[in-house]
Amino acid sequence: MHNVTDTSPNTSIDSTVLDNEPSIRIRDLDFLYGENQVLHNVDLDIFPKEIMAFIGPSGCGKSTLLRCLNRMNDLVDGARIGNGTIEIQGIDLHDKSVDVIELRKKVGMVFQKSNPFPKSIYQNVAYGLQIQGIKSKRVIDEKVEESLRKSALWDEVKDRLNENAYGLSGGQQQRLCIARTLAVEPEIILMDEPCSALDPVATGRVEELILGLKEEYTIVVVTHNMQQAGRISDRTAFFYLGKLIECDQTKKIFLNPNKQQTEDYISGKFG
């Protein structure tokens, strides 16, 4: 059994989770935009079927780390890993044999601002399947319905699947984006502040949805909203100035953090 505490002094693991191999294993990660180093020496394990929340003030590197996990940073000019490794299910992400396209199918992403395609609701969900070359209408129909049901949107949109997605409300659009991600059958879902543009009611529904998804998926959520982290996550990682300060059970982080910086941030002394 892998002893996480030895390699990562900031991380302590609940015994129930310890039984599993980590789904994502980050070791000693340095990340740079050009000459500007934004992540320093990050060590972190994320386990299957848990919700991990990344918190921290703006510019602390939490979104960058999230985007490393499905290599979305490849698209940014000058962005590179300086040192260290990221393994997903034991495979090094930056190994030459890794197919980025396959990786992104496995590691889905939901963005801060809902970004449905300017297509119909149906087309939005079907897109991920169509680009894989799936032609069968029956398969796609089934998958679209299943994904929309999982994202608790089916009842609201089943009668207007062919209408443009831009006709939906902000919260519905965000749930549609989640459905779109689910349709590709990922194992890990990355969420970059998924509720920051939503009103409280819509936020509540999305949070409920995320909690429901925990049964099947490993979820990493970046959030600015500490109450949200408290409500939905199993574990929380606190970042500050590109460093992982502390990662622990969410309850522990919020009630009794090990580090002074964490406590200051949680209690609102800075941030």
Add this chain to the structure above:
Amino acid sequence: MISSFKKDRLIRVFFASNAVTSIIILGLITLFLFKEGIEFFGQYRHELERYRKSGMEYASVITAQHDDLTILYRYLENILSKETEALESLNGGGLNETNNNDGTKALLALSRKFQNTKEHLLNYEKQVVKWAAETKLFLLTQSDLLEIKREAINDSLAEEDFPETIDQLSNRKSFTHKELARWQNYFIRNNREDLAKRINPFVGTEAGTAKEGEINNLTQFIKKSSLNEYPAVLEKQKNEFSSIFTEFKPSFILPESRKDFANASKALDEYLDKTSLYKERLSAWDPQKPYPLSRAFTGFLFGKDWVTNSARHDWFGILPLFSGSLLVSMIALSLAIPFGVGSAIYVNQVASVREQSVIKPCIEFISAIPSVLIGFFGIAVLGGMVSLIADERLNSLTAGFLLALMTVPTVFTLAEDALNNVPRALRDASLSLGATRWQTCARVIFPSAITGIISAVLLGFGRVIGETMVVLLCAGNRIAIPDFTTGFGVFAQPVHTMTGIIAQEMGEVEFGSIHYRALFMVGIALFLIALLVNFLSQAIAGRYKTSY
């Protein structure tokens, strides 16, 4: 307080006036164009009426008939030349020239006789044209005289030597040269050189029926001849044709000549059947029948000829120019769209920052090259390359290539803007679902930008159709509707364009003449096309605008 308020107002007025001025100037240009152009239709109707009254319309029917005969004659000539060639090769290069084949001799005789018979119609046509030219001159002189008489009355010039009233003048059937000279002198004595200049006492040709020293209205001769001389010519022609064809004993060297000859005989029969149609048309011809104004409109919009400074009649049909412009534009766009949109996609989606910094300024620089230089290049270099695949150096292909080059920057810049306006979030979303870069481009980014790209293409079309210098230099400037039956050969035909004709002819036309007005009408057509294209591109961009 007050002074700062006034200053604010002044600044406001300054900027507002800038905007208003440009709108007013646009309005003035539009007004000017229409004011100068719209009179064209009235004038053109007059011209068409004169064309009818003078008998030129009648003459043109006979010309068409004679053209039919000429085609028939060519058939015979063709057979004859083939036969002669065959004969020469039989005789071993003309060793036995004296010992000509009887068949060929007979064919030669037939062809000669045919031509002589054809002459009857030609002579009749010549006579009609003479009468019609005389009449046209008379009509022009009459309308000039009426005009200057009106001016003389307006200016209350003394009436000695020019006592004829307007009514008298308009009822006259002829004017003598003596009279014209007298009227000219009258205006010179009254210090009106300007009016005197408009009378030419030495006009007129000998038309055969007019008295010496007169110009006459000879329409009644033409009308009469349609009942007497013309049927006589037809009868004579028919008899001669049947006699020379029955006398002819065909014996051909080449087997296919028999078939050719049978075709020629059939064509002759068809022609003879058709003569009754011509006859009906000519006897139904009525010089007094007015031309409706709508004929001037349709004559301009659908007219197949643009003929100026013609002895018979000037035609102002926009179709050959419009089709030329359209053909060149289509060639240009079909090249500029793939190149412009393709490079926009590359620059926007694929190229690195450094590549972008090279490609973008280079493409945009093309639009800074003066079009006359591009024209030079077309004449000197591209024309030579085009002549490898076409008969001529300068044709619609040459102009189309160059216009494509000039349009690529427009299409490129606007299409690139449209692609740039697609939010990055859509690209990220697509990529995060496991789409490749090309799938993302083809299925998300391009469709999202399509309205912008369509309006880019439309504005490119507006640019092409309005471009002047290059088409004037390189399109070949042959005024004819491209022959679309030649398939791809249509691209190799020289054409003239709407812009080209204005640039070429505007400098030479007489101010206020019908030709001048016709060019303005072409300008208005261009203006409307540009307006339509702009309107469409805005409507498309507005209608399908997606708010991200």
